Amino acid sequence: MEKETARIEGFSDGVFAIAITLLVLDLRIPATENNEPQTLVHSLLTQWPSFLAFSLSFFSIFIMWVNHHKMFKQIYRRNTLLMFANGLILFLATCISYPTALLARYYGTPSATAAVAVYTGLFVLINLAFNLLWSTASRNRKLLRPAISDAAVRKIGRNYQYGLPVHLSAFLLSFCWAGGALILCVALWTYWAFTSGRLDLPDEKPVNVP
Template sequence: MEKETTRIEAFSDGVFAIAITLLVLELHVPLIEETGGGNSLLKKLVAQWPSFLAFCLSFFSIFIMWVNHHKIFKQIYRRNTPLMFANGLILFLATCVSYPTALLSSYYHTASAHVAVAIYTALFVCINLAFNLLWWIASQDRQLLRPEITDEGIKRIKRNYLYGIPVHTLAFILSFVAPTAALFLCVALWIYWAYTSGKLDLKSK
């Protein structure tokens, strides 16, 4: 079967690359007037730790999204309109990551940290729902999938993405009472997805 999704994947790769690039714009070099030189520059850099934390979290989250997107499209060979729009939703949400990242870097060490983390985790709830929607559309029509994929393989991918919905929802709820714990929960889920991404390389029958 000829693969019809090459252009979709190439376009998606470009969008993911742009989304990651946007994150670095939130890292700012302290002005000389603010530091006065010497050790004060180091103090200013240390004070910016929420920005570095937010950048690292968002970079690896988008990277893991890209890895999983690449893996899932190894199983999708054909396209239809709903599939293309579901993929577009994932890309839209990926480009939105830079904004809650900026909120996180600016407000994580303030009394409004719970609001910033809630917005951040809410976005990833939406991203997880979008990935589930993409696979649901693809798996509803076997004609869209790689011919060799098995029913068990389809269910395995579905289960892998379904785990994220309750975990990210729990992180969103937790963000209002324990923002740091909510972020750790998100990191734990990303580590899980990074670990299980190899399971999406399904073997032929």
């Protein structure tokens, strides 16, 4: 079967690239009153929330792109609902730079809980969008790779379902422990990073029904 999703994948790769590039715009050269190295080092250290926010968001978008790429290895055809579900993921990916800036500005302040709540809340929506995309693709098996098995479809679906309760827990935890909420998100992203190979399904020969 000829793959129909090449343009969707190419456009998506471009959006992910732009989203990940936008993050660096929030990193600023510190303004110091003198040229003493100690002053510069101190100014850099005070910007640690910016470096933390940038690192978290960079790797989160990267992991999103990896999983999106692996998902589309199994999606061969497209319909209107699939394209809009994919568009929702891209919209949310481009939104990440805003809560990243909030996290950089307010983490370490009394407003940290609100900033982390916005940050983790966005990832709840992103996880829902990924589940919507796979649900749309797998509901109509005509959109998937012909050789994919029912077990493989369920396996991929489970991989994305784990994220919703974890991100939702991180969102609720952010109101009382901002640092713990971020640790929970990092733990999930680390799990996804190390288990993304499970989405590399072996080629399966289609069953010929007489």
